Amino acid sequence: MVQPRIDLERVQPYRPGKPIEEVCRELGLKKVIKLASNENPLGTSPKAIKAIRQAIKEGYLYPDDTVYYLRRKLSEKFQIQEDCIITSNGSVELIYLACLAYLTPPQDELLVSKGSFVLAKIGSQVAGARCVEIPLKDYRHDLERILASITTNTKIIYLDNPINPLGTIVYKKELDEFMEKVPDNILVIIDEAYYEYIIEKKYPDSLRYLRKGKNVLILRSFSKIYGLAGLRIGYGFSKPEIIQTLHKVRYPFHVNRIAQIAAIAALDDVGFIKKSIRNNEKGKKYLYKELEKIKKVFFLETYGNFIFLNFPVDSQIIFEKLLKLGVITRTLKEYDFPNALRVTIGTPKENEYFIKCLNKVLEEIG
Numbered sequence: 001m002v003q004p005r006i007d008l009e010r011v012q013p014y015r016p017g018k019p020i021e022e023v024c025r026e027l028g029l030k031k032v033i034k035l036a037s038n039e040n041p042l043g044t045s046p047k048a049i050k051a052i053r054q055a056i057k058e059g060y061l062y063p064d065d066t067v068y069y070l071r072r073k074l075s076e077k078f079q080i081q082e083d084c085i086i087t088s089n090g091s092v093e094l095i096y097l098a099c100l101a102y103l104t105p106p107q108d109e110l111l112v113s114k115g116s117f118v119l120a121k122i123g124s125q126v127a128g129a130r131c132v133e134i135p136l137k138d139y140r141h142d143l144e145r146i147l148a149s150i151t152t153n154t155k156i157i158y159l160d161n162p163i164n165p166l167g168t169i170v171y172k173k174e175l176d177e178f179m180e181k182v183p184d185n186i187l188v189i190i191d192e193a194y195y196e197y198i199i200e201k202k203y204p205d206s207l208r209y210l211r212k213g214k215n216v217l218i219l220r221s222f223s224k225i226y227g228l229a230g231l232r233i234g235y236g237f238s239k240p241e242i243i244q245t246l247h248k249v250r251y252p253f254h255v256n257r258i259a260q261i262a263a264i265a266a267l268d269d270v271g272f273i274k275k276s277i278r279n280n281e282k283g284k285k286y287l288y289k290e291l292e293k294i295k296k297v298f299f300l301e302t303y304g305n306f307i308f309l310n311f312p313v314d315s316q317i318i319f320e321k322l323l324k325l326g327v328i329t330r331t332l333k334e335y336d337f338p339n340a341l342r343v344t345i346g347t348p349k350e351n352e353y354f355i356k357c358l359n360k361v362l363e364e365i366g
């Protein structure tokens with residue numbers, strides 16, 4: 001037997017939401033709705049689809065390794081220098097790259113809220129370093145406690161804003177104060193995968209921290225509102241020296257050709273973005289109204305395209321019963337919420353069907 005690195009024993013690989021095809025096959029269902037992975041229920045940006053059709057003909061060519069045109073477009077859109085922008089194979093790749101590049105094993109530490117997106121924990125463990133989990137306060141990041149947990153070994157602080165799977169955010173004033181206090185030998189990763197969905201005025205303008213010279217890595221994704229999850233593309237903003245360091249640990253051609261072209265087109269699809277925001281806001285209102293009527297469920301108001309629900313019973317039971325009715329949701333055991341489900345906000349029809357099924361399931365279990 002070839003012995004893997006001993007410290008990999010603690011790594012629990014990421015558990016993705018169940019794919020539609022698998023559920024149809026296993027349960028013999030014809031129609032299944034997936035509310036498990038926070039994809040855009042309206043599908044892929046139509047402008048991106050058009051661009052993909054063209055780009056597919058050039059699938060035999062390697063992609064542009066510098067991702068020149070997309071970075072230039074992002075640079076113009078956000079008024080950030082091109083050498084402060086890195087693109088990636090999904091934004092999760094950047095979490096891994098930062099862990100590999102900045103955490104010296106075994107002593108270096110990544111601080112993360114217990115309940116945050118689990119990829120930060122996995123990334124730090126894969127790098128052979130330590131993950132220090134800080135309890136949440138009222139389902140939100142406890143920034144004071146995170147600051148108090150900094151040690152001489154702390155190298156990265158990971159903050160998802162909003163937190164996946166909870167949907168809560170830290171506000172501008174809180175994050176401004178926090179960023180002033182973080183020592184400058186620490187990289188703060190601010191993960192804004194749901195950025196485009198957020199209409200809240202008190203949401204931080206994290207690019208300001210970069211402009212002020214702070215050591216931040218701001219993550220954005222094309223998987224959510226742009227509807228390109230299947231193509232795997234994300235991007236990050238940081239200081240040029242941090243971007244250059246991240247490039248050292250990536251593999252060549254990590255952003256595929258089709259994804260680059262689709263992302264450029266998706267950025268221009270203003271109509272689709274607006275429609276997606278409207279759908280999300282409408283869905284939120286409907287779900288809040290319906291969930292308030294159900295005594296057995298506790299839910300959090302969300303800033304993302306998903307809702308955190310907690311029940312008085314193990315959510316695995318509810319998950320399985322919903323699955324049999326053709327609704328895929330997400331259990332949250334690895335986030336230490338054994339009674340919770342995360343549900344993506346769908347189309348109006350999907351939301352209605354979900355509520356109908358949830359009521360039925362809760363009635364069944366009594």
Ligand SMILES: Cc1ncc(COP(=O)(O)O)c(C=O)c1O
Pocket residue numbers: 037038089090091092093117160162163164191193220221222223229233234
């Ligand atoms: C907070 C957060 N970051 C990153 C991601 C992954 O994004 P990507 O598909 O760009 O890798 C997700 C997806 O669920 C997320 O919730």
